[in-house]
Amino acid sequence: MKVLVVEDNNEKYNRVHAVLEQAGVSADEITHVIAAAPAFEHLRRTQFDLMLLDVNIPRRLGEVSRRGGGLDLLRELGRESQLRRPTYIVGLTAFEDVVAEFGPTFQDQLWSLVHYSEASDQWISQLSVKVNYIQAANRSRNFSDGETYGCDLAIITALDTVEFEAVLRLPLSWEPLRLQHDETRYQSGTLNTQNGTKSIIAAAAPRMGIAASAILSAKIIHQFRPRYLAMVGICAGRADKVSIGDLIIAEPTWDWGSGKVVSVDGEPKFLPSPHQLDLDPDTASLMKMLAKDGALLSEVRRSASGNRPRTDLTAHVGPLVSGAAVVAHKPAFDALLDQHRGILGVDMEVYSVAAAAQGSARPRPKFLVIKGVSDFADEKKDDDFQEYAASVSAQFLYRAAKEFL
Template identity: 40%
Template sequence: MKILLVDDDNDKARDVSRVLLEAGVHDQRDIEHVTNAYDAAQALRRSKFDLLILDLVIPNTKTDDPKADGGKLLLRDINGRPGFIHPTYIIGLTSFDDARENSTIDFNRGLWTIIKFDRSSSDWIDMIRSRIRYIQSSEAATTAGANYGVDLAVVCALREPELRAVLGHDYDWQKTEKPLDPTIYWKGTWQDRKGNLRTIVAASAGNMGLVAASSLTAKMAMHFRPRVIGMCGICAGREGDTELGDVIVANPSWDYGSGKFSNGDGGSDFAPHPTQIPLSPTLRRVAEMVADDGSFLDSLRRSYSGSPPKTALKLRIGPMASGAAVRADDSFFEELAKANRKVLAVEMEAYGVFATANEMPSPRADVLVVKGVSDFANSNKEDSFQDYAAYVSSACLLEMIERHFSE
């Protein structure tokens, strides 16, 4: 594996190199470090790199001062000018929030990721390690000739209402079983918009929660080797930022119970320290397409046979927290916001699906979790919109998958 690290901060570059070596890069000589855009361009014209880690605030040459848009301009040169040997993967890395915001569009255009570098947090370390594992597993799968099985595996928390909503879509479902496995699986097919025959499998866990969802995800990944693992169902939304019936696409997902308890003046205090797993850029793009398709969402709302919420159906992409239990507590979301201030939803399974899929052997699946808001996790919690939330979340998940495989 060959990596180009572009960063004018030598201390930061040493920290990143150490993480790369700990993550499985075999030799320091596999990491080429340059400090400016000119030297990076020369390297990218000379060699093929598996991964480019690009600081966003870099100088043009060794003698220049760093520029706030130096990394962004280099990325535009790589994409727009001839003579560059494109790296397989690109990661942006910055300590500066304004540089990140100014470069987001350019990185999204190439489906690349920007990571916040923060020595007080391990999130950037976890994300780099995850990318290195992904590259290594992709290389191993290519070498070994590993193949995917089905196109989509749908993990449902329960048979009612989640799995019932999925099986309500016409995929010519057939019941199937695996030896020594108590789970009942449903396999189906559909023809995508290009005329290709696609395959789907769906199942429900025996119980709600992270452990049950994780176990089912692992079994489906091993049995069926899906390209995408999807999950639909119900969640609690953040009142004021969501409406009942809204569909939430998890990005990122984390376990809100991950952290540390310590003794404080008024008793024990909890300091959250979660690993947040993002949605893949490719699936985020199709989620954004569906979110912008008002006619599809309006038609979906009107197609529900029961009584939908009074508000228009909206699809929102945002942070979703998972935990062992969901509380009916008016202050719950204020606590969750300590880990991610933009949190939109909370439920009991998504992180288990993301985390398990990330650790499975190759060929590894992407993950897409889509859930409908059935309550606000407050003292007025009630269940009247669960069927609607399951209905619209399953339809949105399948619409995203259809568009994903038809591009």
């Protein structure tokens, strides 16, 4: 892994160098320059996996540092075809006002700007996770040993608005992440647990439905090799079993449209042939325990955004089925009970996430789908509780992840 560090403060560079070595980058793969001009020379000759860029650097050797001087290097990378663009770029500055002023510029180009501080180790965690991800990504591009994971948790949603917005509100130090030749906009984050800092990847599918979520799930498994693949968001619930705003943890799931249409007395008749997919036993056991934790559920409800229903938050572990069509017709929903009398809800994606996880190459992720009930799949279906339902599902996953990771 080749790293270019553009930094004119030697003390700061020494700390960064130590962090890189602790993360597994060898000293001979780290190139250090103190100005933009020598950085250009290296970028013409070498393809770097990561460039750590101080925002305030001099243009040439012997000159004084300029506020925002590092941005000139970023702009030149966008214009100059002879320069080899680093695969990843992370800005690093010791000044909070520089983060506030130039952070949006980095984000506009899908890069991140990290606040370096002598008094905090957060930047060390952020940088270490980034390095670990790049190393895992490099390994996965070249070969798969069937055992090595690239990140701890990948989170996907079917909507890039209300559902993904609920994920991005989680306190996971989100940063935009860009992959070459991939138009999906990923977010990378970190979660501090009793067992150390865990790496998180999140993305939203381009549209609702089984196909879009299956493609995103397969792609995110291939790109990041997560230990867990989780989906959060909204679903329709069964009115006599769940309340608006309740959580449904899918166990098991299947495609309710899988089967065969035959002719009976000249009329079409659907014969279902569901293929059920179950949670792994350890995850199922943990989810059942957390679903009974009243204090946790109360905390999730308090932290959720959106229009809150009057009922207390309840979590259910049970059948959540998927189909290619939105169900907004009670008789159609009731007909699904012929496939399983215990069905709690229906959505358009959960089965595809489970199938992608269980059908992937090793190392396979464990899947987990947590959905909030926003309607009852009937003619009264509306959007009043979508934000709350999406929020409680994301907040529950956030707290559950501290346990299963």
